[in-house]
Amino acid sequence: MAKKILLIDDDELVLKSTRRLLERQGYEVSSVSNAEEAMRRIEEDLFDLVVSDIRMPGKNGVETVSEIQLRLI
Numbered sequence: 001m002a003k004k005i006l007l008i009d010d011d012e013l014v015l016k017s018t019r020r021l022l023e024r025q026g027y028e029v030s031s032v033s034n035a036e037e038a039m040r041r042i043e044e045d046l047f048d049l050v051v052s053d054i055r056m057p058g059k060n061g062v063e064t065v066s067e068i069q070l071r072l073i
Contacts, residue, residue, distance in 0.1 A: 035059035
């Protein structure tokens with residue numbers, strides 16, 4: 001079973017290229033462009049790894065990952 005990765009980045013090109021690279025390595029990848037979308041995806045599915053851009057409009061990557069951690073506790 002493939003490991004699941006959630007990618008969070010506001011740059012569509014970064015999401016597309018990183019997703020393609022990880023999928024070639026056999027990972028199942030979900031990608032979203034902001035913190036709100038990430039929180040919805042976390043509610044829908046379990047992920048083995050979350051990779052986030054640090055600088056994003058609205059909530060930054062550190063705040064987003066912290067919120068994800070709090071919801072999973």
